[in-house]
Amino acid sequence: MSIKIGIVMDPIEAISYKKDSSLAMLWAAQCKGWEIWYMEQSDLSLVQGQAMGRMAPLQVAMNPEQWFSRGDYQQQPLSTLNAILMRKDPPFDSEFLYSTQLLALAEQQGTLIVNRTQGLRDYNEKLFATHFPQCCPPVLVSRRDDALRAFHNEHQDVIFKPLDGMGGASIFRVREDGLNLGVIIETLTAHGTQMCMVQKYLPEISAGDKRILMIDGEPLPYALARIPSAGETRGNLAAGGRGEARPLSDRDRWICGQVGPTLKAQGLLFVGLDVIGDYLTEINVTSPTCIRELDTQCDLDIGMQLMNKLEQILAEQ
The missing domain is CATH 3.30.1490.20 (ATP-grasp fold, A domain)
Incomplete structure (x- = not known):
């Protein structure tokens, strides 16, 4: 089927070519022959009750010098797109909230939003983990x-x-x-x-804060252990941590089994669990990362796995 996919993201000019997970998703969508339409949060609007987007056709390339080319912007109803990836980074502020409310209007008309707008609004990344107290410190x-x-x-x-x-x-x-x-x-x-x-x-942070990626409630077989740099207690890659891929442990899989059914039921198609030692600490639903590191170290194509899932859901619709 011919699919038109949109993305709402931070400025593509400013992303990290080596690390950006949204770029991996866009590569996969392009490989499938889909039309890609680019938007930033400021491009969303509401006109006479219709959610609209000032969107530009986008092509991406595996070229660190020039990883995208963007066509002329057009004003179109968001509902003309089959799917939209909501990949605006936190913080979840009032503008993010309003964006999800506009995207929800397209959702009501049949556009698949990843992740589902109600889930984005309801599940704070820190608080969501506490819905599973059996998994948490x-x-x-x-x-x-x-x-x-x-x-x-x-x-x-x-x-x-x-x-x-x-x-x-x-x-x-x-x-x-x-x-x-x-x-x-x-x-x-x-x-x-x-x-x-x-x-x-949790002293186990010294061995890494593991990011486990979930697609439609099912975990990928490897986690990325983000190991703090010397003198740090934070494993986040943005804080200088080092990423090391590891197979999921039995406890990791148990945690995924506890959380997965809720993710699937709530339409949270692409989610990142953060696990330190034996404990779940966060559930990331807005713009989970670490695709590129896991792809490189484990010979995966996570972006394509996600696009295949979206294609399956759209076909079933």
Whole structure:
């Protein structure tokens, strides 16, 4: 079948050619002969109740010097596209929320949005993991100074993080001595006006924070262990971590089995689970990454696996 696929992403000029997962998806779509239409968040609009996109035809290339060429922009209803990849990076702010609401109108008219807009709105990446307490370490979400201090007092060595961060930004470790605990709580809660998360520190982070990619609720056979650089507690690649592919462990597969049915039921087709040691710490639904690293190290084509799944779903529709 002839498929028109759109993508909403950050400016393609500024992506990392070597690492960008959206680019891997676009390569796969082009290899399948699909039409690709490019948009940024600012290109979405609503006209007389119709969700519209200022979109440009896009071609991509495996060329680090020139990885795309873009045609002339056209104003078209989003519903003219068979599928749209929503790949705008966090934070999940009001503009992201409005974008999902516009995309939902196209969704109602039969366009497949990846990931489903209701799921993008409902499932915060940090909070979603807590829906599976059997998989998680001890964790607290609060903005109360006394509650956050009590959690630290109980567990002694903890990790504080904002609910809307990405790439390891604004993550703090507080050890038994409580050094800087007060200012960290003040900063992350904006003096008690916004929620933050605190988790028991997992020393297994030294062996890597594993990213497990899931397609329609099923895990890929390898995880990317993101190993912190010297002196760091964050394994995120954006924070200087090193990525090392590893086969899934029995515990990894058990966690995937716990989470997978919910992902499938909620239309969350492409998701990244973060696992440290034996514990699930985050579920990434907005723009999961690590495709390129796993493709290179494990001889995979994850972008094509995802496009094949989209093709199957569209055919069934």
